[in-house]
Amino acid sequence: MDVLSPAFEVGTLVVLGLILLLDLLYVARRPHEPSMKEAGLWIGFYVTLALVFAGLLFVLGDAQHGTEFLAGWVTEYSLSVDNLFVFLIIMAKFQVPRRYQQEVLMVGIIIALIARAVFIAIGAVAIEHLTWVFYIFGAFLLWTAWHQLKDDDDGEESEPGIVARLTRRLNVAPDYDGNRLRTTVDGKRMFTPMVVVFITIGLTDVMFAVDSIPAIFGLTQNWFIVLTANIFALMGLRQLYFLLGGLMDRLVFLKHGLAFILAFIGVKLILHALHENELPFLNGGQPVTWVPEISTFVSLAIILGTLVVATLASLLWGKAPEDGAEPVFHGAHRMQDIAERAESDDR
Template sequence: MNITPLVWIITIAVTILFFVWEFFVHVRKPHEPTVGESARWSAFYIGLALLFGVGIGLVSGWNYGGEYFAGYLTEKALSIDNLFVFLILMTGFAVPKIYQQKVLMIGIVIALIMRGGFIAVGAALIENFSWVFYVFGALLLFLAYRQAFAHGESDPANGRFMRFVRRILPVSDEYNGDRLTVVKGGRRFVTPMLLVIVAIGMIDLVFAIDSIPAIYGLTEEAYIVFTANAFALMGLRQLYFLIGGLLERLVYLAQGLAVILAFIGVKLLIHALHKNELPFINGGEHVTFIPEIPIWLSLLFIAATITVATVASLAKTRKDRAALIGGGGA
């Protein structure tokens, strides 16, 4: 792709304007969105993301279009997993419903900024060091293992880091609207709202480490990486309120994401072999007898994995609920 600096500037400016507009139109006044409002805006942002992908396919070719759609699907799935952690966080900190929009908005903006930084670093590394594909591939295999076997073991609201923050900062016991600090008895305290934002920032850092190597395993185009991430994060706030109850039923989402991360990790390692320049591997020569995984297969595999994980999750929770009711658990 030949992306000019002007196209980059316009893309980043429009992305920022979207989030500024979201804040002033939807988030500035505290309220809990209705299901109808959340559904309409979720459909709008998903439709916009799909139209953008079609535009990339028509302008730059469908190979790039396929890379965008595969990246968007992967980032959207990882973002939904991010929402699950946000749900645990909101519950752990007992954030009032009317203020959850603001917390989510801040978390999404922090995520976009962090991912933007990782995208720039990743692009520079890939351009200058072909061996970085080995690092990304190995990292994704490790993250896949962690995703499959360590998901949900920690409570981000009461983890070691948050206990440390509570020890060094005076924290008030209750919320004061959406304020971050409050003065009581002549002394300034931070409110639980500030702790929530700090926790979300830490979570966003962890998810950025997951998501950026994953999408660079699908495309080397920094523009596709950025736009797929931006569209995956757009509408995430509305999606949280739309599928809040469904999140707890996606019991196999972690395993599905683990399969996707492992698949992309293997794809990255194969790509690394094709670009190999390390002298201790095949004498520094490219290893090409293993065929690279085409983007159409990646797209089909990711879509199928997400579908299977969702259907299996809903089937299991429905079966468990039926067994509970049949056994008198209701």
Template sequence: MDVSALTWIITLVVLVGVLLLDLLIIGRRPHEPSIRESSLWVGFYVVLALLFGLGVWATSGGRFAGEFYIGWLTEYSLSIDNLFVFVVIMGRFAVPRQYQQTVLLIGIVLALLMRGGFIAAGSALVSQFSWVFYIFGAFLVYTAISFLKQGEMDAADVKENALVRWSQRHLPLSNSFNGTRLTVQSETGRRLFTPMLLVLIAIGTTDLIFALDSIPAIFGVTKEPYLVFTANVFALMGLRQLYFLLGGLLDRLVYLNIGLAVVLGFIGVKLVLEALADNSLPFINGGEHVGWAPHIPIWLSLTVILGSLTIATVASLLKASKDRRKELADVGSH
């Protein structure tokens, strides 16, 4: 895929412009968006991604468009998992609803910056060392197994990380928020950090962990840096509004981790098979390509990823409905 410098510049300018629009909206009127507002924004970003994929199709062909759509879908599903952790963090630190938009936008900006750095590093590694896919594949399979061991998503599974604990022990902290500010002056004149600092530390470290998962996953779908970057950006766009749109629904997606485990495991195996097919390591098959290792086609990748996420979502909603009926029956029996 041949992407000119001008195309990169136009893409970056447009995406930064959309991000600045988000910043201006929040900066002028911090608020909890309505269902209608959230739905319109989420729909806008989804349509934007679909149109971008069609643009890739028109300019570079169906193969690269397919890679973009698969990458976007994979990264979007991982971002929703990231969103679940954001929900837990907001609840843990009791962030007022009117300030949650700001926290979410900062989290998304941090995620973009971290993923941008990982994409640059990953692209350099992939272009120089094809064997890096063995490492990426093994890491994704390990992550998939970890997701399966975790089982149903539960807020209790999200623990405070070491950096947050260190900050709580060593930094002078106030007990209350001061809007979105990170510091407040006490009655004695001492400058204290607000709980907002702890929230941003927790959000930032969460972004780092998810970036480590998402970048190998997207490189398992496409090796084109432009598609890797744009799929990540479109997956992160609209997460702020999606957070308020889904609301309590996130708590019902109890099998999302299992669906993600299947997706990551599949991509991990796909990466290892492709590494074998293009093998150049001297201690594997004498440095020759492994003939039986297939290149998995795009249509099969899309089917497996979309099917796994759909089944996980439907199963989660059915379980939530069943649990709700059981609760009502128990209340009625008493």
């Protein structure tokens, strides 16, 4: 039973919406490349805000609510690093001017929130009415974990040129015109490359939403906690981009840590599905009660421990990829191919 009041839930979402709106207006009115100090202060603010919110859940809810939020927030925050690395590739491939990258990132975060909200709504309805969906979520996370580690050595394209196909018929100008989406070249109205960047960012967000939402549903089925954990995980991502941009290539073992977390949550989901089993061909349609079920407290400890070990191992023993080496993060190779084909078509 949910002990949080509807007023608290609605009030929280309103406040978070206002913070995001103010952040968006700030970026739109003052496009610039933030300094390390500015980025660090903003990240500290958003992390502190998330921890304060977790404290409120412990006080106004209970330990279960607070722990579920912390586990979900940490998991989504770590998976957002994948998003961040792909954003780095997109910015580089489309040569987005540094002063306008904040705006692109903010739009990307808004698109990510919308995409995740849609998948959260779908997932919440599916879980409420179809308990067997936990088997699908669990299997999907295990497949994603394996794909995170799999080396794409065959050299074949793993993703069609979606962006290139969507933008092939657009009349795109060769150069940017500030942060405008439309410009005039030789008296002819044209789209700027910023449109292609936004489309690429949007498709990337959808791809990562498909990966991340099943992961957090493996930690909590409370839609409010799922949604707020995702919002807090995306807050500060824009500043983290500028703060850790040069450090990303050094986190070479992070993909192994993320793969382990996804696999762990996948197993947790399957074990939970067995406890809630209603499939007639499995144990006669009765719950399988003898299998262990992993608590949220244990999940949080394993997730935090994995991230600490992966980060320390990367900083102590990791070696940054050489120039021209394939990016180490899941999805980066696919989006790099898409960006290259889109850029080639625009030219």
